[in-house]
């Protein structure tokens with residue numbers, strides 16, 4: 001049967017068809033939907049969300065030691081978190097196959113940087129597989145497991161946003177079971193004391209040479225004949241753009257691009273005067289060609305390094321076509337939804353003149369006007385360490401002016417150690433967990449603080465207050481995020497407290513409680529003084545009419561589950577419709 | 581080789597753009613064509629600008645449409661039509677929902693959108709999809725109204741569209757959605 005699958009769905013389907021038995025991940029755009037689709041095969045594949053990528057990686061590694069085909073998925077920056085186990089996972093895969101899926105994000109549609117994770121393959125000295133559409137994704141998952149098992153190595157499987165999210169036709173197949181291999185204790189492989197690690201390093205270098213030989217003739221690397229005067233080398237999604245930009249050219253399409261099939265490339269390049277190299281972001285392929293002394297190539301001197309490509313950017317890079325004529329239109333950035341529980345914290349911080357080191361999640365949108373509530377956002381978990389650092393640099397009193405704001409999923413991912421640090425090193429830090437009881441930004445996934453597993457089973461639920469108390473944070477309390485007065489009092493108290501404090505702002509993500517939405521609030525226009533206080537909440541449901549008075553769009557307002565605007569209006573002219 | 585048809589759909593997160601492009605892709609796939617559909621999930625959902633690219637034909641490579649190559653540019657919101665207008669091909673067709681959604685961070689809708697649109701797309705088909713959706717029985721059916729409106733400009737039979745809608749929307753909403761589609765198809769033909 002032929003169906004349309006996104007690249008993420010195709011990874012899941014590939015895992016199913018190729019006998020995977022364990023799959024783990026921490027969510028992250030663009031890779032999140034891989035595990036969300038694997039759960040459809042939960043009778044055959046055990047799958048779980050881990051609290052972060054490092055743990056997901058380690059659980060997956062253990063499963064591969066246990067002898068079953070295992071896949072771990074994460075977004076590109078997630079691999080930084082898992083880089084420690086990655087760099088030493090040299091012999092994993094020799095038991096059950098081990099495939100690491102990375103979702104890179106050229107163009108940074110939903111990310112904080114544009115790192116090109118192909119370099120991780122080179123850095124960790126493991127093979128790199130790069131498919132170009134969903135059918136290849138599904139097929140190459142199988143190929144990746146074969147490489148992993150044949151050479152006893154983890155394989156890095158690299159997708160990018162457009163591959164993850166674009167839907168393209170895929171022919172479905174059946175599942176083939178792969179038997180679990182018996183576990184046998186072998187400390188020379190799995191205990192990396194220096195004596196063993198030294199031998200393993202030599203082994204890895206030898207193995208790379210073997211895989212390079214394999215790559216020379218692997219069907220994943222192929223020449224597509226065309227115009228004998230134009231040669232192009234490309235891989236991944238960039239191949240599709242190049243195909244549209246050079247419809248008639250001869251292509252060397254790379255699907256197993258590390259270790260690099262240098263003789264294949266040398267032979268290919270010798271056929272042309274100039275060979276065009278089309279790759280998104282870094283010159284990963286180009287560097288390997290130039291390192292081998294192949295110089296009749298044109299790549300990054302023409303093709304932009306920053307940002308996402310498409311066929312017209314590729315064509316323009318080599319002199320075809322002009323810049324499009326864009327209309328000037330005001331931006332429409334994403335915002336906190338109507339009814340978002342995070343809004344009260346940022347509104348209050350803003351009113352009190354307190355800044356925030358923040359973290360990554362929906363709440364990062366608190367940086368937008370009119371909330372303007374954020375000073376720093378760098379990577380997951382950084383908020384608490386950043387706040388403590390500020391205080392150590394500028395002085396204890398600065399903690400009154402700068403709090404750490406972190407989401408619940410992010411806190412579990414990498415905030416717990418930060419809180420322990422603040423308490424241990426006697427910070428006056430105020431840490432605010434914005435607890436909407438879900439990983440919202442990536443599309444609503446469970447985590448250890450929600451009480452549910454990926455496979456839909458109730459489980460233990462992390463108690464942030466008990467955790468903080470056990471770390472020595474005496475002032476730790478829960479606050480109703482929809483009670484504006486309570487939020488204000490709590491923030492004032494916590495910032496006045498000379499010791500580390502924790503506030504857990506509780507309120508469900510508006511999109512998770514659609515069933516509780518009621519009729520929109522209304523503004524009594526007679527009474528409204530056009531003071532603009534409610535507009536400072538930055539709720540997308542509120543705008544001004546011609547007279548500058550507030551109006552609430554009934555299509556957007558979520559009603560009584562929120563009510564924040566009614567609480568901040570100084571003349572009490574906003575109310576639920578029944579009372580109006 | 582039959583050339584590739586490019587349909588570019590834009591709007592605001594939450595308007596149901598992805599369902600519309602999903603249905604269009606289903607129809608094209610059912611015709612045995614190669615289809616690629618691309619959009620970006622994540623942040624954009626939170627009231628931001630959203631686009632979906634659908635390409636179909638005998639063999640499609642890139643999943644995204646290049647600037648100046650959209651045969652059909654459909655926008656669920658007026659500002660969003662103007663934002664992406666450089667995607668339209670010289671002979672392309674533009675179908676726009678007359679709805680105005682104030683972007684966050686702005687207190688009022690910008691004033692020069694109509695003028696910009698009539699300059700850049702003088703022949704655009706402009707329909708009031710929100711009114712038609714309400715007429716069909718649900719304001720959230722704007723997406724099927726728009727689907728009906730732009731279906732006039734693609735060579736698939738009305739029956740195929742209806743079948744695809746029935747297969748995609750929740751069973752309870754089939755009737756409303758089919759009515760919305762019919763109203764849109766009628767309005768968009770003009």
Ligand SMILES: Cc1ncc(C[n+]2csc(CCOP(=O)(O)OP(=O)(O)O)c2C)c(N)n1
Pocket residue numbers: 026027028029053075077078081111112360361362363380406407408409410411434436438439440441442
């Ligand atoms: C290392 C890393 N992994 C994953 C992500 C993707 N990501 C961004 S924010 C986020 C979690 C957001 O959840 P939460 O902290 O609960 O905040 P919410 O969005 O619910 O407000 C994730 C998984 C990332 N940016 N970095």
Ligand code: SF4
Pocket residue numbers: 335336337338339340341342362363436440441509510511626
């Ligand atoms: S998805 Fe939920 S947490 Fe995110 S902005 Fe919307 S309401 Fe807030």
Ligand code: SF4
Pocket residue numbers: 338339521537539540541542552556557558559560562563564565566
């Ligand atoms: S109650 Fe007020 S703040 Fe809450 S969603 Fe409605 S308009 Fe927005």
Ligand code: SF4
Pocket residue numbers: 523527528529530531532533534535549550568569570571572573574
């Ligand atoms: S806060 Fe009250 S008085 Fe002020 S603009 Fe809003 S509705 Fe009008």
